[in-house]
Amino acid sequence: MDSSKQQNLHDGVVLLFTNWWALRTAVEQGWGGHESEAKAQWFMDTIADYLITDGHKLEVDDIAAVVEDIMNEEFKVLLEDNSGYEMAKSLFSLCKECASGDFTRVENLRRQFPNTRLPSQTAVESDDENDVGEDADAEIKSEDSDIKNEPGTDDAMDVDHAATAEPEPPRGPIVDEDGFTLVAKKGKGRRR
Numbered sequence: 066m067d068s069s070k071q072q073n074l075h076d077g078v079v080l081l082f083t084n085w086w087a088l089r090t091a092v093e094q095g096w097g098g099h100e101s102e103a104k105a106q107w108f109m110d111t112i113a114d115y116l117i118t119d120g121h122k123l124e125v126d127d128i129a130a131v132v133e134d135i136m137n138e139e140f141k142v143l144l145e146d147n148s149g150y151e152m153a154k155s156l157f158s159l160c161k162e163c164a165s166g167d168f169t170r171v172e173n174l175r176r177q178f179p180n181t182r183l184p185s186q187t188a189v190e191s192d193d194e195n196d197v198g199e200d201a202d203a204e205i206k207s208e209d210s211d212i213k214n215e216p217g218t219d220d221a222m223d224v225d226h227a228a229t230a231e232p233e234p235p236r237g238p239i240v241d242e243d244g245f246t247l248v249a250k251k252g253k254g255r256r257r
Contacts, residue, residue: 066164071117073171074163078113080174081155083182087148091140104139111135112156120160129153 066074082088088105091097097104115131116123133149136142162170240246 066117070163073168074117074160075113077159077171077174079109080178082109084178085152087136087142087144091142096140096142108135116156116160120164125153125157128156
């Protein structure tokens with residue numbers, strides 16, 4: 066496969082994957098860990114290289130197996146909705162078309178999806194993008210930063226939930242209809 070065909074195939078693979086809901090969601094939610102974006106880029110490059118080098122001898126099932134395995138191993142996503150197989154069919158067709166010099170689908174994808182970037186993980190961005198000191202609390206704070214603390218909401222400060230909650234029923238053994246005594250677990254708020 067010449068360099069023009071390879072480049073178009075690679076571009077088509079990236080366009081398909083960056084607009085695939087399963088990969089986009091995995092990156093947005095950080096299911097691949099703190100390196101989700103890097104894993105997604107590696108995933109797209111790996112599939113493109115796989116199709117460039119072995120595409121002439123692959124079947125849809127081969128591609129589907131690789132796509133599903135990588136999504137499961139790297140992002141902990143089990144594709145039970147058949148979307149991995151559907152993606153593999155699109156990749157297979159794209160590979161065959163690019164190998165024959167037909168770049169119509171790639172051009173259509175470029176027009177349809179001009180933004181080829183994956184969404185970034187929800188996290189606090191610092192001035193130094195290589196700052197390793199970000200932790201899970203910072204990620205949670207960035208997600209909640211759009212929420213305004215209004216009186217009467219759970220996010221308001223200085224709310225005493227124990228004072229506003231209904232009183233607990235008296236404690237004692239609970240016996241069900243068969244005569245068995247129910248043993249209740251201690252919850253977080255029940256420790257004494």
